[in-house]
Amino acid sequence: MIKILLDTNIVVYRESDNVFKENIGYLYNIIDNNPDMVKFIHPVIKTELLQNMYNQKRKQLLERLKSYNLMDKRTKLHPSLINITKSINKDENDAIDDIILNEIYCGNADILITEDKKIKQKSLSLNIANKVQTIEEFIYKNRLIKKVNHNILDIFKVKMKDLDIEDSFFDDLKINYSGFESWFRRKGEEEAYCYKENGKLLALLFLKNEEVGDDDYSDIKPRLRMNRKLKISTFKVDVKGKKIGERFMKIIFDQARYSFAKEVYVTIFANDDNKRNLIAYLEKFGFKYWGIKGEKELVYVRLMKKEMDISSPLRSYPYINSQNDTYVLAINPRYHTYLLPDSKLKREVYKNQNVSVEYAINKYYISHAGFLEKPKIGDNIVFYRTKQGNIPAKYSSVITTIGIVTNIIIPTNAEELCKVVKNKSVFTEQELKNSYKSSTYIIEFAYITTLETKLTYEVCEKNGILNDFPRGVNKITSDQFKKIIELGEVDTSLII
Numbered sequence: 001m002i003k004i005l006l007d008t009n010i011v012v013y014r015e016s017d018n019v020f021k022e023n024i025g026y027l028y029n030i031i032d033n034n035p036d037m038v039k040f041i042h043p044v045i046k047t048e049l050l051q052n053m054y055n056q057k058r059k060q061l062l063e064r065l066k067s068y069n070l071m072d073k074r075t076k077l078h079p080s081l082i083n084i085t086k087s088i089n090k091d092e093n094d095a096i097d098d099i100i101l102n103e104i105y106c107g108n109a110d111i112l113i114t115e116d117k118k119i120k121q122k123s124l125s126l127n128i129a130n131k132v133q134t135i136e137e138f139i140y141k142n143r144l145i146k147k148v149n150h151n152i153l154d155i156f157k158v159k160m161k162d163l164d165i166e167d168s169f170f171d172d173l174k175i176n177y178s179g180f181e182s183w184f185r186r187k188g189e190e191e192a193y194c195y196k197e198n199g200k201l202l203a204l205l206f207l208k209n210e211e212v213g214d215d216d217y218s219d220i221k222p223r224l225r226m227n228r229k230l231k232i233s234t235f236k237v238d239v240k241g242k243k244i245g246e247r248f249m250k251i252i253f254d255q256a257r258y259s260f261a262k263e264v265y266v267t268i269f270a271n272d273d274n275k276r277n278l279i280a281y282l283e284k285f286g287f288k289y290w291g292i293k294g295e296k297e298l299v300y301v302r303l304m305k306k307e308m309d310i311s312s313p314l315r316s317y318p319y320i321n322s323q324n325d326t327y328v329l330a331i332n333p334r335y336h337t338y339l340l341p342d343s344k345l346k347r348e349v350y351k352n353q354n355v356s357v358e359y360a361i362n363k364y365y366i367s368h369a370g371f372l373e374k375p376k377i378g379d380n381i382v383f384y385r386t387k388q389g390n391i392p393a394k395y396s397s398v399i400t401t402i403g404i405v406t407n408i409i410i411p412t413n414a415e416e417l418c419k420v421v422k423n424k425s426v427f428t429e430q431e432l433k434n435s436y437k438s439s440t441y442i443i444e445f446a447y448i449t450t451l452e453t454k455l456t457y458e459v460c461e462k463n464g465i466l467n468d469f470p471r472g473v474n475k476i477t478s479d480q481f482k483k484i485i486e487l488g489e490v491d492t493s494l495i496i
Contacts, residue, residue, distance in 0.1 A: 003154030161188035
């Protein structure tokens, strides 16, 4: 059994009706769903919480606190702890902190979760910092792995040792990076994302999570900030026209979010056109030049800040602003999953066609309705998969996906329509030409995420999200969009 001791501030975030803390629900979800973890509070915390609470509020809090175990040991403060903290303490609150920390120091509890900076400072002095964690640190170390099914797109995770270093794919890496072969062998047990065709390796993505203190970055000028990072160690794509690079970008930002990285960085030589093109591509996604590693290797950094670049949403990918305008886009089941493969329904029969639109982050939705409802760059879009065959729409039509508008294009003729959406549409060239009308326009959008829980029309109607079956492009309110986020169990780390 792992005893999780919760500090006063954590319990307040959870049990108070007046205080909000992001990820507090997720923290409790991890603990409550792990049979080996049990949450505790110390008697002094219970006393602290109940002081100045009277009548009904006191009764309510007492009832809520029944869901916590109470530490039953009253261990005396360890002399070493007293000796270390006495110079730091200033008031009664500090003395209470010592009582709580003592349970960890003496081994009566395994982990203390707190948002108190002074307690964190003391834990460093006591050499128990690994056992005193913030909400973010605890979630990062115990996060329920979100499984993004890249396998559906023939991108697989493999151990490095299962790749052949003698494969010609690695030739330029061995030439450009001194010590690449020894590095490759050291990483044998670690996993990388690979794309192959007919057994031949054509693309490789290797990512490395870096904790504070893993590297001092002294070989980078100016020195990188000391925070949690995700390093793009290897990013190589030897296949054109498939948008594998865009899929790799999706994987990079997924991992950065799931591991709570503050920034993503890459070091790269700009000594040929392929690398210069990769730099330009990274800049499209918000990477900025930072400095130099060694003598010639360039360093590019992308901050993982929850902010929106309205003029160019890819620079702030994958974040969206729930206050921006939102539109529901209806899409036929025939095309839905080829445009949005991550949003495949559980019982749906689907086979990857290995076409670029499936791998792309940036895609196209074509409307022939004219600007009755006019999205703009930065607006949110929600995909509504229309009814399946003869099954009533209230049961078979579902909201599945969220994206963000990156451009609006109005083609002047069928040829221009075909040219613009080539390789990023689910339609054949002939279908595009046959469908063109003077009212045709193109919504270029970035795929953001799939709803964890797909919402049927019936659910949407009952919850005031939709009051009619969507056709084409339909605007909804920010409150309706927030309801989709809530009921669809969308990861709130994406939402500004």
